[in-house]
Amino acid sequence: MAKWFNVGKIVNTHGIRGEVRVISRTDFPEERYKKGNTLYIFMPNQSEPIPVIIKSHRTHKSFDLLTFEGYNNINEVEKFKGSLLKISEEQLGELEEGEFYFHEIIGCDVITTDGEVIGQVAEILTPGANDVWVVKGPNRKEFYIPYIDDVVKEVNIDEKKITIEPMEGLLS
Template structure:
């Protein structure tokens, strides 16, 4: 589980928009609401150096997120930012309704069955058309667990544990 100060990778600057210095952002999760709510962003270049910028505004235009940074008003001022990775501090994320979680909060949880069998650690989340799929690994095996209410029966972020109740046959080889 992350603390609030750790930067979370959200997307990548993929281009510029217009002449006034707006940046096109490809969000890795496909969700824009988090970026729309940010006061600052952290951009990481190919040299792994990170810079923090204040956000002047963000909007959605033709299924693409457009980001405007304070102090930049011209396309020539932001061109060098294209290709950088976009991060934000976790403590800036908007609150979610009960039972919803950010991927960054779930990744790293220990996954156990209701009977107490440790399956491994949640290492990746795959977005599909209908529901997410949790990739859980241990030293011997990888499990693909659908993120469904009747399969994922408990999440305890404080304890770092996700409890699952896999239907019969889900883990058969």
């Protein structure tokens, strides 16, 4: 059974030449929307995805604008409104050491180097220079763990376990 990962949602058409407006859900838009890449369109009420090849990509305001090979006017892409753009697990590609996909980190247990259990990663914020992992602890308490070498000592995706060395004040 293939696993699919959402990279964006087609929210509208743009102009009359077959361009679609996409709200991105990917950390790597440059890579995902590269000319020649294949994405899969999952339309509501359709069981089979439609593979499309990217012809062009540009950004406009907060949207990504894409065109696909063989879809040259608005009438051909109108039906894609509201569809999701996905890639298959095989397309994820290898990440550099120390890089992870959000779906790999969310749900991991976070413990300190002393073995104290802090909680589970519930979401990831990307405010700027480094990501911040929101960890939900017991009693619904939230901790904000910056993803920096000083704090995050080990990430074990296979065991869904992250070891941190808390800085002063981080867990208070």
